[in-house]
Amino acid sequence: MNQPRPATRSRRLARWVDDRLGTAYLATKALRKVFPDHWSFMLGELSLYSFVILVVTGVYLTFFFDPSQAESTYRGSYEAMRGVEMTAAYRSALELSFDVRAGLVMRQIHHWAALLFVATMAVHMARVFFTGAFRRPREINWMVGVTLLILAVFNGFAGYSLLDDQLSGTGLRIGYSIALSVPLVGTWLVSLLFGGEFPGPDIIERLYVIHILLVPAVIAALIGVHMAILLRQKHTQFAGPGRAEGNVVGERVWPTYAAKGLGLFFLTTAVLAALGGLAQINPIWIYGPFDPAEVSAASQPDWYMGWLDGAMRLIPPWEVRAFGYEVPNPFFPGAVLPGVTFALLYLWPFLEARFTGDRSEHHLLDRPRDRPVRTAMGVATIAFYGVLFLAGGGDVLSTTFGVSVNAVFQAFRVLLFVLPAASAWVAYRLCRDLAQRDPAPADDGSVAMTALAGVAEDGRDQDDRAGHDGPEAQGQAVGKHH
Amino acid sequence: MDDIEPAATEEDAAPRAAAGERVVIAAFTASMAAALALAVVYWRGGQAQLEGVLLAISLGGIGVGMVVWAKRFLPSGEITEERGRMASTDDEVASFTHAFEQGEQAIQRRALLLKLLGGAVGALGVAALFPIRSLGPRPGRGLFDTGFRNGTRLMTVDGRSVRPEDLSVGGVVTVWPEGHVGEPDSPTLLVRVDRPELFRRPTRTQWTVEGIVAYSKLCTHTGCPVGLYQSRERLLLCPCHQSTFDVVEGAKPIFGPATRPLPQLPLGLNQAGELVSTGDYREPIGPGFWNRRR
Incomplete structure (x- = not known):
């Protein structure tokens, strides 16, 4: 602030707020915040935007949806269902699709946004994994991210289970059976969740509160934590000219980065709106109301549940029986597998630190090729869950390609172990070759190495050394080079 | 601009x-x-x-x-900023430790009060758990029983009783116990096989009537209705996870994740020539649970 400009209304308002809260310092810091720019850093942003769209469209849907299992009869404008007995939940879902203006497009945007929410989270997580961005000091934010992923997957399932159509009822029934399979407490668990035996009188009302209040509130809070930690720790960056462990090179938030980010939000919403308008999703009026004695062939869950569904299909007919008690089969793919999966995800930063012995701070990202073992393990993991995901559609593949169901599933059982091993080997070799052909950060190796050493010895000098060794003095703008 | x-x-x-x-x-x-x-x-x-x-x-x-x-x-161009260090300095840590421990010691000086506070909060926490019990009934015999009794007529979804001649060879029909039509735990499949002499153990032939056998429609894996019947191979298929059951061999699972056969319902005829059950299923129907065999 050199010469005070004439006070405008907005300036007076800002002054009024500042007099009471003293916000100028923090606001300036926020505007001048530097963010490294790379296309892959936008993935988490897309998740955030999807969440915003989910909240906005979701609120609209709550005005019309009636989460009740009370018997009722449809009398709306969709001919094929007129006069059919159904629950109020399914009836109101039909009504908001056919008789509420913009209801269908909102419902479809909501559903597409949910798919994108989880998809961008998964890809964002893969980016963080393969570039080693989870390493110290970012282990906490990695775990917050894993929690967000779990909550997003769960809430997606809860959301499409509300409509009480044939498909959602089938999904809930499988969820019920998995909960029922838990040793010792399973029978109590389902009784308390569903209010009795399947389908139970209360599950939709309860899932509704969970879906629109409890889980979104936790997700919103954790997104806040995720971003607060990001701001506090500053973003990671790839190695490059002038980039070192001790600095962060990028664009200031205000105005360019903010404008681009906001533009990206509008573009994300635009794509979802186009999908919501043109690409039909979850056509519940085709599935019909839930009838516990019926099931349609080729029942597939939403994509992010596919791996669990595939595991439920691939597991051999095993169960544990001892002393007159049993651990039923669905417990293993339905409870043990996700438990182990998410436990390993939570623990990964610590497991890797233990195996590599590398416990130092890292702010420069790895290129996947420079970490062949980690990359190979990541690729193997993707292959494993990819096979499970495909197995979730095994019946569809069988009818599409005219191969017997047995042959398809036997093949998947083999692939489940062979494909991860093979792809890990290929990934490892590829990494080695690529790294040899194109050795690690050729640019300002001196800066990076010195800074690394600085961190290893005593983190405090790193910035000075980087400043002395680097060709660019700190705080000075350098031209964009990509 | x-x-x-x-x-x-x-x-x-x-x-x-x-x-x-x-x-x-x-x-x-x-x-x-x-x-x-x-x-x-x-x-x-x-x-x-x-x-x-x-x-x-x-x-x-x-x-x-x-x-x-x-x-x-808008202005483009990269800015280099110092990252600074995450961890606090030793002085900062020391002053925090000092500040915290001062208060901690003051609190711990009244050890009894502290313990009582812990006890009170703990007791409140335990008491607060009890309302969870209101969420649902005690899991009882419902998991073990269905509506079938000795002499219960089998009814189709539109509420009609079934005579053996209503079922064509290779045909399947879903039935419920009379008075419980549509109830989620008792849908039962009546299957008429072309050659009753094919029935083998563990099918109980004394529970079949004129080549008609009755099995629970709920898959023993996750309880999906086993809705697909391949009459040529006499196989029942679950569309959810592809468990496959052999109708002439006691509906034992021959493929897929199901571990147990579909329970068989004892069938008989009443005076009017209608199909009835001669008792309930002898074991719980549908998906397994830890004390299923108790």
Whole structure:
């Protein structure tokens, strides 16, 4: 602030707020915040935007949806269902699709946004994994991210289970059976969740509160934590000219980065709106109301549940029986597998630190090729869950390609172990070759190495050394080079 | 915004800027037009596809406009900033420890009070767990029983009783116990096989009537209705996870994740020649649970 400009209304308002809260310092810091720019850093942003769209469209849907299992009869404008007995939940879902203006497009945007929410989270997580961005000091934010992923997957399932159509009822029934399979407490668990035996009188009302209040509130809070930690720790960056462990090179938030980010939000919403308008999703009026004695062939869950569904299909007919008690089969793919999966995800930063012995701070990202073992393990993991995901559609593949169901599933059982091993080997070799052909950060190796050493010895000098060794003095703008 | 220089050199800056400006103008204008059209569509009664497209143009226009604006006319260029260190200095840690421990010691001086406070909060926590019990009934015999008794007539979904001759060879029909039609735990499949002499153990032939056998329709894996019947192979298929049950061999699972046969319902005929059950299932139907065999 050199010469005070004439006070405008907005300036007076800002002054009024500042007099009471003293916000100028923090606001300036926020505007001048530097963010490294790379296309892959936008993935988490897309998740955030999807969440915003989910909240906005979701609120609209709550005005019309009636989460009740009370018997009722449809009398709306969709001919094929007129006069059919159904629950109020399914009836109101039909009504908001056919008789509420913009209801269908909102419902479809909501559903597409949910798919994108989880998809961008998964890809964002893969980016963080393969570039080693989870390493110290970012282990906490990695775990917050894993929690967000779990909550997003769960809430997606809860959301499409509300409509009480044939498909959602089938999904809930499988969820019920998995909960029922838990040793010792399973029978109590389902009784308390569903209010009795399947389908139970209360599950939709309860899932509704969970879906629109409890889980979104936790997700919103954790997104806040995720971003607060990001701001506090500053973003990671790839190695490059002038980039070192001790600095962060990028664009200031205000105005360019903010404008681009906001533009990206509008573009994300635009794509979802186009999908919501043109690409039909979850056509519940085709599935019909839930009838516990019926099931349609080729029942597939939403994509992010596919791996669990595939595991439920691939597991051999095993169960544990001892002393007159049993651990039923669905417990293993339905409870043990996700438990182990998410436990390993939570623990990964610590497991890797233990195996590599590398416990130092890292702010420069790895290129996947420079970490062949980690990359190979990541690729193997993707292959494993990819096979499970495909197995979730095994019946569809069988009818599409005219191969017997047995042959398809036997093949998947083999692939489940062979494909991860093979792809890990290929990934490892590829990494080695690529790294040899194109050795690690050729640019300002001196800066990076010195800074690394600085961190290893005593983190405090790193910035000075980087400043002395680097060709660019700190705080000075350098031209964009990509 | 013309006072901010684009990153390009002076000569090509002007035409580039003009082109960029045209793109932004077009994007924002298209967005406005689409938004107005959206309002009209809504006003005229709404149409999902049009709403989606117009919304997409309206939002996309803003998005494209903003991104192009930012890329062409807002200052670009990288800034290098010091990262600083996450961990606090030893002095900071020491002063925090000191501050905290001062208070901690003051609190611990009244050890009894502290323990009582812990006890009170703990007791409240335990008491607060009890209302969970209100969420559902005690899991009782419901998991073990269905509505079938000795002499219960088997009814179809439209409430009619079934005679053996109603079922064609190779045919399947879903039935419920009379008075419980549609109840989720008792849908039962009646299957008539072409050659009753094929029935083998563990099928109980004394529970079949004229080649008709009755099995619970709920898969023993996750309880999906086993709705697909391949009459040539006499196999029942669950569409959820592809468990496959052999009808003439006690509905034992021959493929897929199911571990147990579909329970068989004892069948008989009443005086009127209608199919009845001669008792309930001898074991719990549907998915397993830990004390299923108790």
